[in-house]
Amino acid sequence: MRVDMSFDLGPENPLGALLSIVLALLCVSILSRKTQLSGHVARVKSIDGLRGYLAFLVFLHHCAVWYGYLQSGKWMAPRTTLYANFGSSSVALFFMITGFLFYTKLIKCRNGKIDWGRLYLARVYRLTPVYLIVILILGVIVAAKSDFRAHDSLLNLCKYYVEWLFFTIRGAPDINGLKNTFIIVAGVTWTLPHEWKFYGVLPLLSLTQGVRPKWPLLVIASVILLFWHPHGAVLESFIAGLICAILVEKKCLHALAGSRSGHWITLLGLLLGYAVFPESHQDASILFLALAFFLIASGNTLFGLMGWRVSRFLGEMTYSMYLLHGVILFLAFEFYNCVSGSAALGLLWFWGIVLALIPILLGASYLSYKYVELPGMKAANR
Numbered sequence: 001m002r003v004d005m006s007f008d009l010g011p012e013n014p015l016g017a018l019l020s021i022v023l024a025l026l027c028v029s030i031l032s033r034k035t036q037l038s039g040h041v042a043r044v045k046s047i048d049g050l051r052g053y054l055a056f057l058v059f060l061h062h063c064a065v066w067y068g069y070l071q072s073g074k075w076m077a078p079r080t081t082l083y084a085n086f087g088s089s090s091v092a093l094f095f096m097i098t099g100f101l102f103y104t105k106l107i108k109c110r111n112g113k114i115d116w117g118r119l120y121l122a123r124v125y126r127l128t129p130v131y132l133i134v135i136l137i138l139g140v141i142v143a144a145k146s147d148f149r150a151h152d153s154l155l156n157l158c159k160y161y162v163e164w165l166f167f168t169i170r171g172a173p174d175i176n177g178l179k180n181t182f183i184i185v186a187g188v189t190w191t192l193p194h195e196w197k198f199y200g201v202l203p204l205l206s207l208t209q210g211v212r213p214k215w216p217l218l219v220i221a222s223v224i225l226l227f228w229h230p231h232g233a234v235l236e237s238f239i240a241g242l243i244c245a246i247l248v249e250k251k252c253l254h255a256l257a258g259s260r261s262g263h264w265i266t267l268l269g270l271l272l273g274y275a276v277f278p279e280s281h282q283d284a285s286i287l288f289l290a291l292a293f294f295l296i297a298s299g300n301t302l303f304g305l306m307g308w309r310v311s312r313f314l315g316e317m318t319y320s321m322y323l324l325h326g327v328i329l330f331l332a333f334e335f336y337n338c339v340s341g342s343a344a345l346g347l348l349w350f351w352g353i354v355l356a357l358i359p360i361l362l363g364a365s366y367l368s369y370k371y372v373e374l375p376g377m378k379a380a381n382r
Helices: 013-034 045-072 081-108 118-145 154-165 181-185 190-202 202-209 215-227 232-250 259-276 283-297 309-316 319-342 346-382
Strands: none
Touching: 013 081, 013 309, 013 346, 045 081, 045 259, 045 283, 045 309, 045 319, 045 346, 081 190, 081 232, 081 259, 081 283, 118 154, 118 181, 118 190, 118 309, 118 319, 118 346, 181 190, 181 319, 190 202, 190 215, 190 319, 202 215, 215 309, 232 283, 259 283, 309 319, 319 346
């Protein structure tokens, strides 16, 4: 293990991350005064508060990745443990949230029936609208970067674009010969196939709670499970979410979660998961993150932080923020490159751009949530 919390690393400075989070909360505070978002709320408010911070940390992770990309031409993880885990550990917690929430649904339907059609239709309406807009923007950017000329056959153009439209389940190919097309969205779509495949195996998981899905659903779920090959950290994160759902339902440690000691244990688990282990690919890292998540799922608000109205407001915009931040970063740094005539980026310019993008990202995420996500969720309910 190594602790990496240096303060002289420029684009990966922890103080820069702290300043960015404070600015984000100020922006969200202004937005929340003008409009009361009232979308789907998780069973535990502290989880809603957690989500927004996770998405914002992924944004900071990709800011650091972009700085390195502009300097070296290589798309790779940040050098520091902290900023690398802003991406990987945050995604691990996202998978835990998914596992927890959906297995909790199964537990609630124990020995009963589940309206599978409604469940999957709700997922389609929830995840598809914003994603389609992002893929449309990606297509426009690809066309512009290609000078609006076809550099590949029409068949390949259609094939590759369709693969993107279907949540990159079969991969994220380069479109029209544009190398590293995935950079336009910061590569965030890699998590979505795992999410969809997890939804696909829910009928099998429901058997553990006495639910008896129809056999076609079980066959489809079995095929999905057969061809789903998540690497260790992804699988462990989903399993951690399932285990947390079982433990939370038993209410065995709720008193600890609400105690002062519980707050310190949660903070310690997050610090160890984010700042000590090199990315969340180690079993110990997943264990500490799962410990913190279990206490948060049991109602721990981390000294009240996750329960703030501003935190929950930020959490409601999570999906839009997660999908949109890559496009916004791409457009911003491409614009800088065109104006300056150089890919070289000084630290002052870098942090200036990052801080300037925060209100833009949050404003766009707010509009996306209000006018795209919410209507989709309401349509699913109808």
